[in-house]
Amino acid sequence: MVRHYFAVAFRNLRGAPLASAINVITLAVGLVCFVTAYAFVHFWGTAEQYFPKAADIYVLTATVKNKDNGSGLTNLPRAPEPAAENLRADYPKIKVSQALVIDRATMVASGPNAVRLFGVAVDPEFLEMFDLPFVAGDSGSVLAAPRSVILTRDAAGRLFGADNPIGKSVVIGNKVDATVTGVIDAIPEPSHFGRSASASLSFDLLASRDVLEAVRGRPFGGGSWFQFGNAITYLYLPASGGVSAASMAAQLQSFAGRHVPADLLKTNDYTFGLVPVGKLLSGTDDFFDTGLSFESVLLLLGGLVLGVACVNYANLATARAARRVREIGVRKAIGAAPRQVAAQSLFEAGLLVAASLVLALAAFVVLQPLVKALLGAEVDTTFFGSLEVWPALAGLAAAVTLAAGAYPAFALSRVRPVIALATAQARLGSPLFSTLLVGGQFAIASFLLITVTVIALQNADMRRTALRAIPDPLLIIENAPRTTNVTMQTLRERLESLPQVRGVTEVQGTPWESLMMTTVTEDPNPQGPGKTVVTRPVGFDFFDVFDVALVAGRVFDREHGEDLPRPPPATPAAPAANSGQPAPAGAAPPSPPEPPQPVNIVVDTAFVAGLGLTPEQAIDKLLYRPAPPIPGAAAQARPLRIVGVVQERVFSFFKAPVTTAGAMYTLSNDLGLTVARFRAVDVDAALTGIDRTWKELAPNVAIRRRFLDEVFESSYAQYERISRLFTTLSVTAFAICIAGLFGMATFVAGRRRREIGVRKTLGGSTSQMIRLLLASFSWPVLAANLLAWPAAYFAARAYLNQFGQSIALTPWPFVASVATTVLIAWVAVAGQTLRAARTTPAEVLRHD
Numbered sequence: 001m002v003r004h005y006f007a008v009a010f011r012n013l014r015g016a017p018l019a020s021a022i023n024v025i026t027l028a029v030g031l032v033c034f035v036t037a038y039a040f041v042h043f044w045g046t047a048e049q050y051f052p053k054a055a056d057i058y059v060l061t062a063t064v065k066n067k068d069n070g071s072g073l074t075n076l077p078r079a080p081e082p083a084a085e086n087l088r089a090d091y092p093k094i095k096v097s098q099a100l101v102i103d104r105a106t107m108v109a110s111g112p113n114a115v116r117l118f119g120v121a122v123d124p125e126f127l128e129m130f131d132l133p134f135v136a137g138d139s140g141s142v143l144a145a146p147r148s149v150i151l152t153r154d155a156a157g158r159l160f161g162a163d164n165p166i167g168k169s170v171v172i173g174n175k176v177d178a179t180v181t182g183v184i185d186a187i188p189e190p191s192h193f194g195r196s197a198s199a200s201l202s203f204d205l206l207a208s209r210d211v212l213e214a215v216r217g218r219p220f221g222g223g224s225w226f227q228f229g230n231a232i233t234y235l236y237l238p239a240s241g242g243v244s245a246a247s248m249a250a251q252l253q254s255f256a257g258r259h260v261p262a263d264l265l266k267t268n269d270y271t272f273g274l275v276p277v278g279k280l281l282s283g284t285d286d287f288f289d290t291g292l293s294f295e296s297v298l299l300l301l302g303g304l305v306l307g308v309a310c311v312n313y314a315n316l317a318t319a320r321a322a323r324r325v326r327e328i329g330v331r332k333a334i335g336a337a338p339r340q341v342a343a344q345s346l347f348e349a350g351l352l353v354a355a356s357l358v359l360a361l362a363a364f365v366v367l368q369p370l371v372k373a374l375l376g377a378e379v380d381t382t383f384f385g386s387l388e389v390w391p392a393l394a395g396l397a398a399a400v401t402l403a404a405g406a407y408p409a410f411a412l413s414r415v416r417p418v419i420a421l422a423t424a425q426a427r428l429g430s431p432l433f434s435t436l437l438v439g440g441q442f443a444i445a446s447f448l449l450i451t452v453t454v455i456a457l458q459n460a461d462m463r464r465t466a467l468r469a470i471p472d473p474l475l476i477i478e479n480a481p482r483t484t485n486v487t488m489q490t491l492r493e494r495l496e497s498l499p500q501v502r503g504v505t506e507v508q509g510t511p512w513e514s515l516m517m518t519t520v521t522e523d524p525n526p527q528g529p530g531k532t533v534v535t536r537p538v539g540f541d542f543f544d545v546f547d548v549a550l551v552a553g554r555v556f557d558r559e560h561g562e563d564l565p566r567p568p569p570a571t572p573a574a575p576a577a578n579s580g581q582p583a584p585a586g587a588a589p590p591s592p593p594e595p596p597q598p599v600n601i602v603v604d605t606a607f608v609a610g611l612g613l614t615p616e617q618a619i620d621k622l623l624y625r626p627a628p629p630i631p632g633a634a635a636q637a638r639p640l641r642i643v644g645v646v647q648e649r650v651f652s653f654f655k656a657p658v659t660t661a662g663a664m665y666t667l668s669n670d671l672g673l674t675v676a677r678f679r680a681v682d683v684d685a686a687l688t689g690i691d692r693t694w695k696e697l698a699p700n701v702a703i704r705r706r707f708l709d710e711v712f713e714s715s716y717a718q719y720e721r722i723s724r725l726f727t728t729l730s731v732t733a734f735a736i737c738i739a740g741l742f743g744m745a746t747f748v749a750g751r752r753r754r755e756i757g758v759r760k761t762l763g764g765s766t767s768q769m770i771r772l773l774l775a776s777f778s779w780p781v782l783a784a785n786l787l788a789w790p791a792a793y794f795a796a797r798a799y800l801n802q803f804g805q806s807i808a809l810t811p812w813p814f815v816a817s818v819a820t821t822v823l824i825a826w827v828a829v830a831g832q833t834l835r836a837a838r839t840t841p842a843e844v845l846r847h848d
Contacts, residue, residue: 110168449821606662608662
């Protein structure tokens, strides 16, 4: 029986090579998309498997939200630094470890060599949890000695070349001498210590905790409860330890109430939880607030494209089978059962699917450079090296065979011998169902097209608004004075002396990589209603360097000394309580503390619009910044005076809370980043001069400099990958639709030649026949667009909601989708339509 199935299948495939090739190629394209998605999900799902204890290691997560406006962080896998010590105190039997980022570009020098490394400080428990691949040094004692560091093999090569690094001295942060005690090989992928785009702790250097304490001048783990981003806290919860992850997560519900300062809890809600360490690589948050993980979205998108390919096969196979009805009629007449006919059809589908899967896997390997650029990791090695992948691929082949071949098999099994023997060709299946299949294909393609159009428009708008206003290159020098011992003023003066430099300023946070927010009120009463504003501490000349136009008032300048904030006046000391000494006779009562002087600020047009004022009316208006809920901070609200209003400019992709009312700029002389502006024609000379100047100022410190557009591209990379992903899937889906529609047109136009002959006999013209055929292909495409619109709208809205400044979602992407899909459909069927429309009545009617 199997030999017979093979013989019939190969005969049918040879009889329709074009249709078979279209089916194999389109199925292969769909399978490549799905296999790639599955490979990444498998990559993330096997994260940290190199480490034997990974299944029992969890990471502390933190959620903090402002009680007034709901803004904050959700399930951040980086808890505040003090959490680790408090966990150890509460649960002494649980092993707790903490990794603190020194700097993602830590300055490390050895002799004449100075490099930038991703530096992380850890406690000894870290090496007990994670068995790192040591190539030199004893894992049990490498961090036992004071000021010890472990280097990766690559970092050791950059610093010491071929020399043995063990025992060598390095200078970290231009201030701390440390000794290399260990070298490790590259962390096996996948891991959050690895090199994929989603790896969050891809360190080059591990340091003992005292190194970090010396670099920043405070105890390890001694940061604020209001600071997030630099600490990852690990908990080891083995089954033999008596505390399960579920029970630990339940106990953490009261952790904030026991340890977070009461002042912070007045204004913020804190919640702590746990996430398996294996989830760090794929992330713990929803994908763009959809309620789905990125893995689910990736599989869904890959499945949509594969679904288009399956529908394409079902349509083409059914149309092709219409020419086999006489063969089926003969087989049934001599005793073939319907199930045998269906089995034969499914067997042929299985052969094509198997060929497509082989072709897809070969393409998957060849396309790995493109895949890495698209999603940020090389997954072929881990994918093919896993035993569980092969049964999954076999299951995928079976599922695709059923999804693609079930409808053609059912249609063939329903052929009646009497009708089949009377004609060589007949329509199989339901015309309505075939139309629905075509519509389903184009609905998916239209959904992807609308989504990719909105993504492209938003990303183009981000680029335009971010970079268009600054015609000259801006170079950001990220060497903080506290580690380089080069003051901002010295660096500014030296840079301004270079002939190529047109302006110099300072900023506190790197544009597009940081977002600072605060609350201001119009009433000094701290209980009054507040507005959330984006805060940007800057230096002199910021607005000139960044080309931010002045609308009203003035910007900060050196002629107004009051622009620089002054510290609040000291409060007179009160007599000691219960001292037993009476106050001197006639002594004046202590004077009340002097109210703080207003801090001059510059705000943008969005800020004053939120106040309901014009820019001119806003000048000299007083606002108030409530005292921060941090122990030891000033208790009085600090007054703020608006001295200028500037054009609104966005320097962040992060979405601010809905209550955010624009941005305000404050002047500071304690900033960490210097920005130099120079002419585009002087780039090489300017860089040479800046590097030479830095070498003169700090010869043992490697300069870290980036162009502003490089910073933008780095921050924009996530959205760029999403854009490329949707674009690739959209183009792929349309390619499959075009191939399928071309094949369908070949069969449908051929089947309607007799109808066209009759219509022409009755007076129909060629142009009328063309319109008739094009309309028959257009209606399913139009209906598909209408069906795709709601899903596309919600997907586009979810994407746009991620940005602080997004484009308006207009009808044009939806209208463009209709026009594009209909035009594509017409192009796909044009040749066959024209050939059928030119049919002469005599060609077809003489055979009747």
